[in-house]
Amino acid sequence: MPFVKVYEFTGERSGELELSASVFDVPVHMAAIHRVVVAHLANCRQGTHSVKTRGDVSGGGKKPWRQKHTGRARQGSTRSPIWIHGGVAHGPHPRDYSQKVNKKVRRLALKSVLSDKVREDLFAVVKGLDTIEKPSTKTMKNLLTAVGAEKPLVIYHTNANGVNLVRSVRNLPGANCINVDSINVYDILKAKNVVVTPEVIKKIEEVYA
Secondary structure, eight states: OOEEEEEOTTSOEEEEEEOOHHHHSOOOOHHHHHHHHHHHHHHTOOOOOOOOOTTTSSOOOSOSSOSSSSSSOOOSOTTSTTSTTOOOTTOOOOOOOOOOOOHHHHHHHHHHHHHHHHHTTOEEEETTGGGOSSOOHHHHHHHHHHTTOSSEEEEEOSSTTHHHHHHHHTTSTTOEEEEGGGOOHHHHHHOSEEEEOHHHHHHHHHHHO
């Protein structure tokens, strides 16, 4: 069974917490992680890029000059892609970049990155993390320093004070804060350390065990 360090909100260590081996102690599956990350980045693309072709730009209805006996190359329109103010050839148009990933693959990839963070001792549990009464960047910085978290991903459970936690973390360089319902492989890989609450551990084990 894997174990993870537990800290109080003051930064003092208070013991260890036993984790579910089916979630936090699985072999790292690099193929699944790669597949999920590629799909995540693709799904973040808006796909709203667009250019005008020669049929979309204004003008160009008249033939610039007659076909023969001018000494110049034949031209049929001033809106050809080789002309200034002409249309764009083979340019991008709106499209959907989203990719589908099977549920089992997504679950396997998430458990793989969580297990890797636990093995590398880059995973910490802090009690009362999401009960902060008012936003305080200084307090959060001191806490994360005390638990040894560098460029952390702070995961909290849904509650009324979640917005205070987000505001406390968002000004810290390299830090990120998300709800447990929004955890994903990309954010976990991007962060060096992961800091969670006991409620988050319970929620993850309920869903992925």
